[in-house]
Amino acid sequence: MLTAQTVVGIGASAGGLNALQLLLAALPTKTGLAFVVVQHLAPDQPSILPELLQRSTILPVLPAAQGLKLLADHIYVNVPNHSLTIVDGCCLLSPPSQPHTKWQPIDQLFCSLALGYQQQSVGVVLSGMGADGSAGLAAIQAAGGFTLAQQPATALFAAMPEHAIAAGVVDKIAAADQLATALQQHSSLKNSPQLSGQTQRLRMSAEPIVATPDNALLQPILQILQQQTKHDFSQYKPSTLQRRIERRMMIHHQTELADYIQLLQKNPQEAELLFKELLIGVTGFFRDAAVWQQLSDKVLPELLQSRQQQKQLRAWVVGCSTGEEAYTLAMCLIEATEAAALGSGSPDAASPVSWQIFASDLSADAIATARRGIYPLSIADTVSEARLARFFKRQQQGYQIKTEIRDMVLFAQHNVLQAPPFTRLDLISCRNLLIYFDAALQRKLLPLFHYALRPAGVLLLGSSETVGRDSHLFTPIDGRLRLFVRQDLHQDRQQDRRQQQSRNSAQLIQSFPPLSTLIKDAIVTPVSPANANPDSLQHAADQLLLQVYAPAAVVVNPDGDIIYISGRTGKYLEPAAGKANWNIHAMARDGLRGPLSTVLKKAAAQTTALQFPGLEIQQDGAVQRVDVTVQALAQPAALQGLVLIVFRDVAVQRQGNRRGSKAGSEKADAQELAKCLDEMQSLREEARLGREELQSANEELQSTNEELQSTNEELTTSKEEMQSMNEELQTINGEMQSKLDDLALAQSDLKNLLNSIEIAILFLDQDLNVRRYTNRAARIINLRDSDVGRPLSDLTSSLQYPQLHQDALQTLQTLVFSEKQIETSDKRRFTVRIMPYRRLDNVIDGVVITFLELNAGTPLLAQIVD
Template structure:
């Protein structure tokens, strides 16, 4: 009953699903096709945002009413949003959703700054989040792509028209290229896909995937087997959020069902792999970092090698290559400024886990939107025009970079580097993996080498490995440190083929030297029961009988000391291990009371923890020993007759230790949250600035394109009408069987009927030629003079003219009047009267009395 009630409460609180529809040139037909397939009582609200001409009256609501049974309304400011309604935005307005009501404002008056689809989609994503649906149909430009990405990032559903079926495909193609589309479909099939998605959304796909460890383990294994990528070290919250999206799209009710679907559809593994990879990059991201690099770091690196040198750099997680090309351009700019006499070169290794992104980076071709990040001077010096208005990197710059697929987690790193760039990658990894990669980066760099991190990344507590550069943002210089402090993790390709597990013990080799060292250390402590632990509490080695203190936890095997410690020892062990890693020497806790199953004191226990020496084979490990002791005798005190006073004092001491440990953890968490909040605020400001710059660079071209295609559509309609009228007029004139010539004011031929060719030797190419240049069959030389006289006097002229072949025509010359009542030439018609003349001649030749009786 409780479960059903909770489910009903959640369902009742589910907001109304809203479908945002964006279109531009050629979008009317797919919109009509989509709405015609929508059930009128499906419970959705539909909002249509189309680029419309602000000068003309909007006819879109009247057109949509013909194809749908739902009510179609033109949006007004403050209008409430209701289900089973279709809303149409007014021309030249920006629309948003606020508290289930529409907010309509006039668009920016400046030309080229109107992207109504992106504006509405972003508002929809913030308002409806995971129940928002975005659809993009035919249109020019890229309006809608950023809005769809916002909807997708908030858990909503995004669809785009199949580009091959769109009259103008740039809008859906741009959305697909931006990886912002979940489903690419025909307009008539989209409604069924949306309904199926909503059914899965309402069914409540389990959000307890974190508890389904076996299913998650199998999913990671499938990803590892097919893609070679191990996602078990990624932050679980990010991974689960992406998995949940794919489960809803595939209408899988549980994680086990989704794993079965992946086994039978290998393509889904690739789609999930693409979903889990986050490729965000652009040229010269964080300008302050690049200013420091070009103004200080690179010149100092060059000055340190006056005889010349070839430097090495590694750009990890390069995505589509913008970061690597930015580094190459920066190095060339520094050389151009310094003009050193010696020869210098920079070899860049750029790697990423996404094969498609690496292939795109190898091409070195980028869209016109890079103008927002790259100055005009750099564009002229390092780029060439490419197809579709884009840019191609200069060949000599491209040849300095080697692009390759590489997994920074499992593949060996590049070494002897002068510069290592790994920006905004660590934030997607667990803290454990971050603590392994930072020492690995230290190992890969030369002494004094530079580590460039993203605005949200830090080296953590490895202050002995890297020092921040003053005024450089997230740029750090490598410090010399003992190799024993950083050599505890080195990835190899062999590790990538093992099954991923959520908790990985350190599988260090238990060789003879390690065993001898552990045994000698235990002999010094009179060989008590002991365990050897790494910094995370994973058990590496067990000596003696530890069953009285440790027991395997229920469920999947877990060899972590914090999970295996028996009741009453867990908090004490945690505090003891923490102190051992921070302090030198032996840390001792005496007199811990262990209880039996009935709760009575069973034995006393002394715990000792000692960090192993850094010079040993396993630096950073801790040896934990257990020593039993007899229970202290009960002492009678004159002030109290309570026999449990000693026991209560012991419990009080343990409680104080626990409280202190909790306080320390809370303080550390508070500092980390404060730092993370500051980094998020900084990142948010940078993203807002980047979005504004991108919008400014694209908006004017977008507006011009929309206006051109609107005018083109109008012209095309007029041309079609004109062609129809011309065809009608030509057929009408030919059907009269009258020879007609249209002349302009200079007596040049404008048009003629087919019957005219019997009098004048005309062909179609004679149009615009003077009539006097054409050979004719008339015994009449004053036609041009009579036509000029008609133009001058506007008096109708009619004559009967004979031809060389013996024919007769009635010639009429009339002024040609335009629709504006302007004389613009003459119309000459020839009516064949040869038979009439012949009959008249026969009548005249008969005697006068031939008819008398």
Template sequence: MPRSAIAADAADHVLTVEKIPEMLLRYAQHPYAALARQGPAGEKGGSEDLTGVLALLRTRLHFDFSGYKPGTLVRRVRRRMGLRHVERMPDYLQLLRSDPGEVKTLFKDLLIGVTRFYRDREAWNYLEEQLLPSLLRGREAGAPLRVWVAGCGTGEEAYSLGMLLIEQSQSAEWNGPIQIFASDVDKEALDIARTGIYPESIAADVPPGRLRRFFLQDGTHYRVNKELREAIVFAEQNLIADPPFSKLDLISCRNLLIYLSADVQKRIISLLHFALAEGGYLFLGSAESIGSAEDLFETMSKRWRTYRRIGATRYEMLSLPTAAHRPTPELLADPLAPSKANRLLTRVQQQLLERYAPAGVVINRRHEILLFVGRTDLYLTQPAGAPTDDLLTRVREGLQTRLRGLVRQVVTDHESQAIAVRVRRDNVWHRVRVAVEPIQLSGDTEGLLLVSFADDEEAKPRPAPEAAGAAVTERDDSVVRQLEAELKASREDLQGTVAGMEASNEELTAANEEVMSVNEELQSTNEELETSKEELQSLNEELNTVNAQLQSKLDELERTNNDLDNLLTSTNIATVFLDGHLRIRRFTAAVTRLFTLIPSDVGRPLADIAPTFTDPALLTDATTVLKTLTPRQSEVATREGRWYMRQVLPYRTQDNRIEGVVITFSDVAAEALQGARFDLEAALNKLAANEARLRTTLDTAADAIITIDESGRVQSFNLTAEKMFGYSATEVMGKNVSMLMPLPYSKEHDGYLTRYRETGVAHIIGIGREVEGLRKNGTRVPLDLSLSEFTDSTGRKFTGILRDLTERKQAAQWRREHESQLAHLLRANTAGEFAAGLAHQLNQPLAALANDIAACQARLGAGRAPGVRALLKHATAEAQRAGAILRRFRDLIRKKPQRWERADLREIIRDAGELMRPEMARQQVAFDLRLPPDPLPVRVDRVEIEQVILNLMQNALDSVEDVRRHGRISARAIRLHAARDVGELARVSVEDSGAGISEEVAGR
């Protein structure tokens, strides 16, 4: 926050912490502070000294503060003098002349820009709930709503009013344009208002709903949205010197008039009256009022200072500024312009003629006569002294008191009233009827009254007391004169009291405005003090943070220093640090072998220290490195014959500044040994990595990999080998590999190794062959073996790669079996084709046989050889049955697509039974066919289902025949029966007296 205040130029002084108390004491001892402690009495005097200050402000900034209240100006100027520690006004004036920044600061201080959103919340509630709905009620949709916010400052009041207008127009369903003009004399405040960016603290003043609708959060700030921003036009304007806006429906001029003098206030009130449209509203601050302009405005709420424009424009009080400041034309000196007067006279005369045709006058609410009608001299006079237009002063004796009350009643009730009074004229009392009524005309006549006079014709005039001396005694005349004198004195006392009361009210109003002005200034000062307090708190927090950071840095520096000390103490590299003048700054313990250094040598030039080696170029190289920043190195030898690599490098700080050199001495022999160690360690690491990769490859290989030595002992055994043989690596490591081979392979292997050791001849190296392996569980496994040879530091080694051939052999067996089945199917197909041809050839002999039988039957004739005829009939039936069998046999073996049809399963079974019955009879097998009496309708391929039934019956016949071939005697029979199953399904069962199905066949 302090940095933000400095950047915004909002701080009066920017000081270090230790200088702040001194500045506060100087400010407290300044005369301004002493006068502030004295209260209002201390503010008197010294205003005459402001002439030069105001003239300088008017010259430099073109703004005239002469219309401001002197007390306000004195307090604000003295405040600046206290902040700048200037005690005399001439000295401060000289400061203003020499410091343009102080002129600008004083200008902003005199403006007192205290504002915030919805200041005086209850007044804004009244505006929202009553005044604005009344303003929008019945308003035409196309007519723009024009509003002026005078003295808007940084825009909070203008945006507050804009939000209310937008909400109320939507609630009233009024869609006309809203034009808000916001003006101020402070350019910087207007720039803030135009930007529309406010801090997060406005959330305390703006209701959450409006904050969400009309503002966009931008980091730690709120920005006015487009809808609200486009409704407001900000303009630079001096309310005192510049022309106003016009035809306005609402003017908000809050907490601005309290800083101005009474004359300027009166002029601005007339100006605002001129700027308002007929019936427009004026919204003032809680300590402001319209003063004596009661005939220009109707009070809507006295508490919340809201007024409505009435009456004509007071041109005699209106001072519209122009470029040349021309005086008001003489024709405006009349209460009403001639054109308006003629128009008004015509209207009033017409109204009087229609109703009374009496004498009368038109007055405003301040009893000022604006127009005479008829013979008013019968009721009005011109008193001695200065001319006056005050009606109550000019009426004749007997009218003043009653007429004052009558006018007040009409103004209050807005209704016509009339009374009868006695008026003294020419020493005679006349009975007169007086009527007062508001002028009911549109335009600028609102607030005007018509007062008419008419003599009562029925009442007879009565002489005045002095004219009736014969009827009145001298004593009565003396009493009357005394009463009249007392009455006149009482009236004069009452008028004096009323005038004094009005003057007191004006003084009290001015004092109240002064108090409110002081309160505004105090509030501004309080806000500044609050801001200063927050800044001090923020500064204190920042100081605490900085102290904590500093302590952290110190701790870090201490740790770094300890680390550096331990590094310098423990390192074996001889190092010495030199500053820019080649003086010793620090050195390691190892450097004492090369220089005779002790701790007290820090700060001495290196040239003063005797080295134990010969290096004439050392100091020259150090100087060169300081100039060129290029490292230099050289080999040097000590008196003991040890060689060192000497390097000189620039000493760089963190911000890349050169502050000396660093000289290091590295033992060449030690470095070479260290390098060899590094190389060896790197080679070992590489070997370990290769071994790990090889082990991973071996363990993930799909084949078993076994390594043996010359004696046949197992040296390695991968995971696949463990899975293949069932042994773990620990069970076979170091043992002869022949344990994994069945006989005779184990003996052949031992013999091969013996011959190889004796002759060195390798017969199977690099040659793949098929062998058998022996698992741990004793089973054998066919393997493909590939053998290779290599030599390492321990001698020859042999690596065998074995692949399991079990699946390959099973696949070969499966292939052989299926090839046999395929050959059988081919033969069966050939046989079927042959059988089909044979069936076709047999059909012809059967047909010829049937024809011959039929011819024999015809020749025998009826009744002859009945036995022969029976045999012929049977032969015919058998020939037909044989033909049917051949046709069905041909259909079975013929390749054709399936043909589904509805059929009676009983007929299919009978046909199949008839086909098998001759064979069963030949083998002497009893055939029992059991079918249900009701049909068994099914949807099948007739040929295929018949083939299935035939296969079942053939299998049963084979089973019965097999029993006979094995010499077992039993009743040979086949039973076939069919029945309805669940739903539309049918079940066919075949039973035989055979031995049943073997386990081998059932398994397939």
């Protein structure tokens, strides 16, 4: 047996059994491929999937076992409650790494194939619920492999193939039986001598592609790409271009490069697809964990220590793809900043340092995905539970990055080879991008990064990248992990000047002195009624003085309703139009309404009088100034809780005395200022109260929202558990349905067998009720379909055998065979044999009665029965 060079991973879930059978049934006997099938299985139920699939194909179907080597033209099936991955061409079984509802076994298989087989890996997604398989297909596609999905319209459950297709990681979409043809064509093209010769000619050009005869093979394709996409790939490594072009050729079943060039010229969409193919988006959260550990433990704390004077630090992730790298950096920066604040002894204080991360990529689709910030459930394999809980929100189909992380990152479509770089940076992460560029382009980019970084800025490269000849620009922090620090060549005075200006600007703080009121306290003593005789001269004089010479005043309740009026208040109060309304807020003239509305709210809490000097009111076209005094009444008891408002006219200054006029003007200005300040203070107080009420309402809403979010998370978890259980039940149901079909077929075979041997047989259960009979038995005992389940004693027959029921009962009790020769009413003779009915599990479950007619054929029939 030959070891498989190309491995096909097949993922299926609910409804996938039928699709698997159709696909495997359409495979030829010789494919040269090894097939690994992973289906969502119930963890606590045995699986008969290998036996069911074996009926659909002549290829050997084997359950996966630890260390089992993959052979060509063999099919391997996962086992319950185990992850199946392929390492060094062998099966590796391991317990699930996640809870059952979050487990993504198809993604795990596909990722292992992409890592181990690269271009020789193939992924197929069939019917199923959820999104398992999409991330794995993306990994296979990024590695240069071939990806397929079942046509959603032909799938019993279309969620899995639809999700993979929507993610843009599927090269071929077809019905399950047609996918077998696509796999066979892919295998044939891989081994095609024409394609092998073409690839060999491509690989002869190992230098950067320029317009020379040796590199003329790829030059037309590069020109078409530059014309249609406005991007130049001439400085990409030829090996990268070769692999991606070869992959697109295999998808279109082409073996000649000239045919593919014609396709590019005729089909602009294919040029766009090739452009996306060349933008390799291999990324993930916390990829190369040792790098991020070193960055968090040492590099970032030292960078924060050296940048204490800066209020904001800037980072740039070059070639961010779908955003995982940028968000990983953001999480590490937050943790490092919090650790620095904790080490400073003020963990509760807000960190004075903020981060701004710029993340750029050439692919608009990748940038759109990064901005959405939604990632599959499989990220739980690389992101810790603590980080998942803090930085992500669980959704139905995956995890979404939280707002605090999303706001730190600015995503932009950016061509690092053509557009100006971001500058004044403290950190640049450019991982696994330089490996796709030739040496000349790398020598251009590294000085660009040096220019963009501030002094002592950090540069992070990929595991296969280095600064090379530019070691004078960057000094290694950890060469093994590809961490470098910017090396200053000379004193950058302009940079220092900018930093000094930034610090000075940050220290400019505009402050406004607190406003204070200029209201003087004045006590207004209410006039108590005299106990003298109302008709006395003193009482009359008091009343006259109050009406004529005392200032106008009103007594109101806390709501502003007028209780009592003293003096002439017509200058200050005016009845409102419409229905009579004795509320001071409705009757106050313009200029008084606002201050009265404000002061009445505060008067109840004051023990002293509140004064508003110099208020202006309009009366008959003239402006009148009025001093208003407001006093809460506490004595006598009858007036307790009420408010007294006193109005006093202010005399108008004459123009004769300029000095007096000037002093009066200054006094009026002071009064106006006092009024404005008091109004401002009142507005501030109202605003403060409003903020407190809004804050209280916001806290209540936030608490309610948290409760609803908690309930929603519980419902989501329950839904995921039900969905997972439903998938398992669908798988079990498919296997049970297959068993039922087999049983129905076996029953049909048994019935045809019994009827074909023409022996009268009667089956009885433990209660001697009719269970089954042959057609020939119905001619001896009067039986029909409705008699199934009837007692034997209720049936009539042509046999002269009244002890038949008794003998059957005795055989059931003693397990001793009974055999007698009995005549019928029409003088025929039968050998009646009564035997116990023994099941496969060795349990007696009734009796079997056979009737052999004694005639010329009897010896042969008897021999058959014996």
